[in-house]
Amino acid sequence: MYVPYKMRYSLSTHVRKRSSPPTRATMVRTSGPDTMLLLTLAAVASGPVAAYSWPDPKIDLLESILYQQNGYRQYGLAFGVSPCTNMANMQETGRDDSAEWFRTAYHDMATADVQTGIGGIDASIGFETDRPENKGKAFNETLSFILAFQSARSSMADVIALGGLFSVGSCSNGEVIIPFRGGRIDALEAGPTGVPQPEEDLDTHTAAFARQGFNVSEMIGLVACGHSIGGVHGENFPEIVDVVDDINNQASRQDFDETFDNFDNSVAKQFVANTTQNPLAFGHNETTRSDFRIFNADGGELIRKMAESQQFFWDTCTTLLERMINTVPKGVKLTDVIEPIPVRPNNLFITVNPNGTQTISGEVRILEDGVTSANRQVLIHLKSRDGKNISSNPVVATTQNGLQVVGYYKNLPSFTSYTFTTTVPTTVGVSAFDVQLKDGNTDITNTNGGGGFPFQDALITQAESTCVGLEFFSTKSNNTLNISVAVRDDMEFDTVQLWVPKPVNMIGTFSTRFEPTSTELSKTESLNGTGYSIYSGSYWFTVDSVGPMKTFDLFASGPNGVVYNNFTRWADFNVCQ
Known part of the structure; x- marks a missing residue:
């Protein structure tokens, strides 16, 4: 299983010869990915992975949202599904964000046609919430919550994918960590129809999942993974689930399994044991028993394997859900998997003082490895405007309680931030800095690929x-x-x-x-x-x-x-x- 290890770069700049003003790429509608096999990913560039150099506009903000979940300079997206039972809309019981965020990600992807390259996770779901195939409040309420994390460098499509990833991570307590790649592009209009519906027959479902790039076995696995959390709301599907008068269940939800708030294999175990409460498997309406038909599409082989082994269930879901969130329109090129960055600056500022000096301040976020001592030293080696070392004595960066950041669940990295400030003459200036880490017998200097971390002082x-x-x-x-x-x-x-x-x-x-x-x-x-x-x-x-x-x-x-x-x-x- 894959186990991975904030950022602002206000003064990360590029100095070039005279040219025209900067351009910004406008968002365009694109078409969808090539056909996928079980262990392949759509729209992922091949070739060697380039060494990271800060800043990288394609991944830095997404890395912050992904890993800086809780604590110092946290990005609060993961909070929406932590714990798994969390519900931002407290006005209605019987709902939870985790299942609804996951449902939003799947419905956004579900209209993809991997042969024609149209559709995938592109945020077109926002234009499609009035369709019968997208019943309920889940989609608009999800988008309204996660909108705060959309930006010029984090598309709504990327945030939708992150929402699905966080839901599974939280509800499995970190047992399922889906590798994340960025670079999705937002649609500017609605996409095609085609989200699978409960009343459709097996042939129709098989064809729909094939259009998305999933064969019969993968269809079974993906449905089982998706239905590990949440349930069916009677207020949206009264033909499937009875509407009840219950102040504690105003949405009239009937859960898929007895552990609706735990991403585990209970949905498979209870189905195989014939004790399921899944309304899409043994509900009173035979026409809408889509899970029953899908789980038996291969004679019950895969669902039995998923029921027999919790680890097999998690591993299968990790693979299939990674493919799901990486299903993107043709022409969209995703980044490499975004790993936590070991050493990176934050909040770099220069203040010009009336006395002919400039105050240089900032932070360095350090990835913790679990063995760091309390005596670690973080030393900042500043380079002048002409590239020379400003002083033989480095600036000492310090930390304190409250400068740590952690994840909401297991198997996520933790970081500690170290702050620094110093003053240099404006005639000397600053152009970059290296970060030296001394801890016991370890003494490592991070030069950001050789050129130092950029820190220009012209603008x-x-x-x-x-x-x-x-x-x-x-x-x-x-x-x-x-x-x-x-x-x-x-x-x-x-x-x-x-x-x-x-x-x-x-x-x-x-x-x-x-x-x-x-x-x-x-x-x-x-x-x-x-x-x-x-x-x-x-x-x-x-x-x-x-x-x-x-x-x-x-x-x-x-x-x-x-x-x-x-x-x-x-x-x-x-x-x-």
Whole structure:
């Protein structure tokens, strides 16, 4: 079984020769994956895995959401299904997020046609919630919860896949850890119909799963895995489950097995033992006994194996569910499996001071290996603007209680963050740093592939004088960013711009699209004796409710080159007073 081991890179930039302003790829509708075999993955690039170098815009944010679940600088997506019985909508009993998040991921994938390359996990489910094949509140309520984690670098489709992954991880207490790859692209419209329905016959189900890329045996396994948690809601399917008057079960849910909140093989064991309460196996409506027909499609061979061995059940589900979330439209190229990054910076800032110095601060997140001593030293070796070591004495980074992050369930990594701050003359500047880890007899220096962790000082947000505002009216919100940027005078920039991936609401779905927008920043102050000037500006937009994760980029160009300061979160700044 696969067992794996936050991030902001506000000052991770690239300096290049003069070129046009940055472009942002717009979201496009694409088509679906090639046919898959049991142990193969759709749309996964082949070839050697490149060594990680920070920052990597394709995976860094997703790695944060995936692994920084609970604790310091946590991303709260996994909280929605932790514990497995959690339900964000406390107004109705008889429901839980874990089963509904998993159902959302499957229904989004279920219309895929691997031969034509149309469909897969692409967030088209948001446009399809009014279809009879997508009954219930689960889909819209799932999307409205996870919307906060959609961003310019984490598509709604990626977040839907993460939601399914977290559901299974939480409900199995980490026994099923699905390897995750990012890079899914959001659809801008509804996809085809074709989610399998309980009243359909076996031939229809077999054809539907074949269209998705799964043979008969895989169909049986996938259904058993999916029906290990949750149940059928009578309020949505009264023809399958009776509607009951029960304050503790307002959704009139009948569970698939006796351990509806535990991702285990009970659904298989109880079916084989003929003691099942699964309404899709032995419900009063024979027409809708789809699980009975599917589980017996191979004469009952696979479901018996899944019933006999909990580990076989988990291993089978790990393989099939990885394939499920990796079923994506044709042309979508997923990343390599996102592993926890051993050493990575967070929240790097430079503040230009009136006395001709600049305060350099940040954090380093260290992956724990379980054997670290309390005497570990984390040393930061800063490099000057010209690439030389600033001092023979490294900056000491320190930690304390409260700077740890852990997972909500077993088999997940834990991290400790170490903070540092120092001051250097503005004439010296900073361009990068290495991280030295000393622990007992171990002394390792991480150079980020040889060039150090980038930390440019030509185009830097001034955190203390930057703020954000959020004002609600009706069902919408005004989002305002007032930004202050220190710009190095010797770069002689002709233009300094703020770029914002503006969230734009789409009709018929909770998901948003991002529209690249820019505004010029104006020089408002010269900081005499520092070699810097301050550029300022504001940007605002209106979006339904709170909306997705808000970020911004900075861009400047001139005769001495182009500088990008990419992907800074609005949430990392104080609220405007």
